[in-house]
Amino acid sequence: MSTGGNGRPNGSLPQTKICQFKLVLLGDMAVGKSSLVLRFVKGQFDEFQETTIGAAFLAQSVCLDDTTVKFEIWDTAGQERYHSLAPMYYRGAQAAIVVFDITKPETFERAKAWVKELQRQASPNIVIALAGNKADLAEKRLVEYEDAQTYAEDIGLLFMETSAKTAMNVSDLFFAIAKKMPKTDSQNLTHSARNRGVNLQDPDSQSSQRCCGN
Numbered sequence: 001m002s003t004g005g006n007g008r009p010n011g012s013l014p015q016t017k018i019c020q021f022k023l024v025l026l027g028d029m030a031v032g033k034s035s036l037v038l039r040f041v042k043g044q045f046d047e048f049q050e051t052t053i054g055a056a057f058l059a060q061s062v063c064l065d066d067t068t069v070k071f072e073i074w075d076t077a078g079q080e081r082y083h084s085l086a087p088m089y090y091r092g093a094q095a096a097i098v099v100f101d102i103t104k105p106e107t108f109e110r111a112k113a114w115v116k117e118l119q120r121q122a123s124p125n126i127v128i129a130l131a132g133n134k135a136d137l138a139e140k141r142l143v144e145y146e147d148a149q150t151y152a153e154d155i156g157l158l159f160m161e162t163s164a165k166t167a168m169n170v171s172d173l174f175f176a177i178a179k180k181m182p183k184t185d186s187q188n189l190t191h192s193a194r195n196r197g198v199n200l201q202d203p204d205s206q207s208s209q210r211c212c213g214n
Helices: 033-042 080-090 105-121 135-140 145-155 170-180 201-212
Strands: 017-027 055-064 067-076 095-101 127-133 158-161
Touching: 017 033, 017 080, 017 105, 033 055, 033 067, 033 095, 033 127, 033 170, 055 170, 067 080, 067 170, 080 105, 095 105, 095 170, 105 127, 105 145, 127 145, 127 170, 145 158, 158 170
Parallel strands: 017 067, 017 095, 095 127, 127 158
Antiparallel strands: 055 067
């Protein structure tokens, strides 16, 4: 039996295609953006998560059949004084998660404003997901699931209610986004992070191993 240079039988391992995408999180302050990312990337939850200043960067991968989807995630600050910086982070993003707090209707209205801004100024083919976070506080709900779902369906957004605290739907949301990303566009194959001035080597390689069991 012939073997490849790695000592494995030729053809025994199908080649995995690696696609890399920039994803940005937007939303009002204290809706749980950083907590969602921390839960997704590290499987952790911090009840007293520090407020993001400017933006934070993390990376994580998900595996879909023969494709590894690498997300370079920009978690933006929700305070109004940082709003002017947001275009710097969503410019060139192929995906966005707009987060609101189901216990605070004003954050849902703010999320709608973010969606409009993305539709007007972000990449034309950006995949936008709406996340109704803090679903563990359902007894304090002031935004009805049906209202958010109807809004999302009307304008073609992905929508899930999530809980960073309990991990409800957090991974599912990122998987749903990964499934909607174009896997055949060569510009997304793993080469573009360096061109955007982002170094993914350490966090990304570790997370892809953790995800895919390589």
